[in-house]
Amino acid sequence: MNALKIPVKVATYEELVPQVGQPVLINDKPIALFKVTSGEVYAIEDKSPHPKGGVLSEGLVSGHYVFCPVYDWKISLADGLVQAPDEGKVQTYKVEVRDGDVYVSL
């Protein structure tokens, strides 16, 4: 897949609700956007690394982590790492907030 180096505008900062994942399809690639309670915004691949895992944008958000809605894996939003005792990693994407808009770089 072609990497998009240019940041893409995906939402305004205001419209993102804290603790609620927002699915975004960028050129058919499913991304999950999260605004956490402390205000940071993260973007990760919208698919749990568990072979039968679910859609992460629907997961429960706690602090800087999201729980896979199907297998309950705890995944760091910051670096995509699955927390012990499970293992794995989801792709993370760079997020910038500029002038109230949220940009993601694939």
Place this chain on the structure above:
Amino acid sequence: MKHLVMIGNGMAGIRVIEEILQQNREMYQITIFGAEPHPNYNRIKLSNVLQGDTTIDDIIMNEWDWYRENNIDLHVNEAIVQIDTNNKQVISEKGTIVSYDELLIATGSSSFILPIPGADKDGVTGFRDIKDCETMIKVAEKYKKAVVIGGGLLGLEAARGLLNLGMEASVVHLAPHLMERQLDSTAGAMLKNELEAQGMKFFMEKQTAEILGEERVTGLRFTDGSEIEADLIVMAVGIKANTQVAQNTDIIVNRGIVVNDFMETNIPNVYAVGECAEHREVTYGLVAPLYEQAKVLAAKLTGNEVDGYEGSIVGTQLKVAGVDLFSAGEIDEDDRTKSIKIHNDFDGVYKKILIRDNRIAGIVLYGDTSDGQKLFRMLLKREDLTGMTSTQILHTPCGGGGGGEDVASMPDDELVCGCNGVTKKTIVDAITTNELTTVDEVGGCTNAGRSCGRCKDLVGDILAYTLGDSFDKNAATKKTLCGCTTLDREEVVAEIQEKGLNSTKEVMYVLGWKNEEGCSKCRPALNYLLGMLNPTEYIDESNSRLVNEKMHANIQKDGTYSVIPRMYGGVTTAEDLKKIGEVAEKYDVPLVKLTGGQRIGLFGVKKDDLLPIWEELDMPSGYAYGKTLRTVKTCVGKTFCRYGTQDSMSLGIELEKKFERLDTPHKFKMGVSACPRNCAESGIKDIGFVGVDGGWEIYVAGNGGTDLRAGDLLCTVKTEEEALEMTSVFLQYYRETANYLERTSHWVERIGLENIKEAIADPETRKQLVERLEVTLTRYTEPWKEALENKEIQEKFYKNRQIKVEVN
């Protein structure tokens, strides 16, 4: 980089790879061939899978991603058929040829299949891998009679599993008593009594001569000519090392592939490890020694100094509920041994310590294994017993609780968890650096205790010793709400009431939660508890509900949802059916199906279509996704059925209309039958009604799911009003006392039916329960309608974004 090739993708081999990666990631390019189609899994737990305690998904130890992240070239479902040591190559069954610099054989072993006529018939299996497990589970769905050949560790665990799968399980054993390699005749007899009480049948001192049947097995014949019937035969007579790959090579093979103390075979650059290896004339069948071998080999392969492997003495346990046994070393007395024996038949406890030259040479414990670890350590360390009394030898200080002195004197590098190769130092370090306070947390960090579980007591002792005064034994073993807190449900409830807490955030803040915003276990539980305790004030937090309850639809793994509207009491109208049909057609719903709860489900609905479908259906949500009242199943009843003595449809509809949407600790199902023929299956519902002459029998805590359980008769009532009142009482008492996610079946077993009856015997108590429930029922609104009317909810939960970007 040098190329390391490994044959076998199992427990011992992968442990070697893990150790190598830990010591030096840059040294090897790694290729692994595995004959099974799975990544490495915890074979030990196959017994637990069969017994229904865990699932195959849960026993995977190294996920596919682990291989990817470590750049391992993994070939599953591809066995190696030949090694060419001259050209340093391996050849697979698919014809792949790969060259190696170092070759590791870790092929494990296979179930030994008795070479008797009929052993190749359908319905004969070993007990070794996921496939065998799946075979047994499948056969159990259709057939009744299982026979296990072999009354050793594996055979008995298999038989227990088959009982749990609903089969009749018989065990055929050659020796006069069970597990004769681990137990003496006294302990063997006690074990047999216990297992017979659990429902197992035994055919002792019987040798199988032939397996009977055409294509499928129908039975077996013993050498004495007698026969028994069987639909499934599990061979658990022993294992044999997989050494076929070494055939036609100069690698020396005896019972296993012969290796020296550094796991080297006689051919340079070829090693063997695990059950396929024979070291000092011994092959092993338990993981502990294999993990020791793995450590030595990994050090060897990464060029680190290491003492050679010198062989192991292994301790054995049986993973069968209700059986507590431990055995290690020698079993039977001879002229030069002395023994300490305690046999308390009344309590079912037997202990035998064999002593040779003033040192422990063997241990057999049955019924009480609390001394097992300590004795095993004394055996391994060859401690001199001179000057010790038999009481000192047998009893752990402070009744096994504190164990502080024991732990203090234990060397840092001693293995605490044999299965996972975790030392005392690793555990102590993990406790201090990560501020751990519970046994489960230690498991999460170090893996200790996550395989067979035998070491958990010792891990508890190490916690006590490391934390000193701050350690609270009850706290470490009690069932906390989740890892975020040290409080259990009762304590949390008491704090909420005492301090008047009214949001999950407040609870977590005031009660000192470790993770500021909790986790996927405590947030839904707290949301439930707060709603139960303060029904009029607490505002439900959809963010603290898991996806299905948040979205009011069941999510499937491909991200689509199911929509199941209410159909009260399973009664519908032509008009509703038309609407469902039209919606299904218009939105191209892939599956329309009658559910088990007498209603119609639309499956595979896209998220974008949820709102319009709800709008067009204009029916209430059936809550098929919730921890709440699911369905009320009814039979036709006296209006139409000639046997019916009561109006089951009417009561069913009334129940469903009254209690729908109520939050409960877990899902809740009801059934109403108009007569004891019980067409609505009221005996396997959380609450079920059976119409009898002049009233209703009320059954509770039945379950038709994985924990099949027949309901218990709670009481008999005369009128529909009384039936509704009793339902309120039972529901509210369950809501107030059950743990979150505890089904009524487990709850009733934990609390005891008699205690529940007693608690609700007093009319005043019943009145108050009903009142609290009535107040709670005013809390709820129809969720689909709410979503349709509330823009904010739509924005928050149901909005999808799609963005197209031109790529140059």
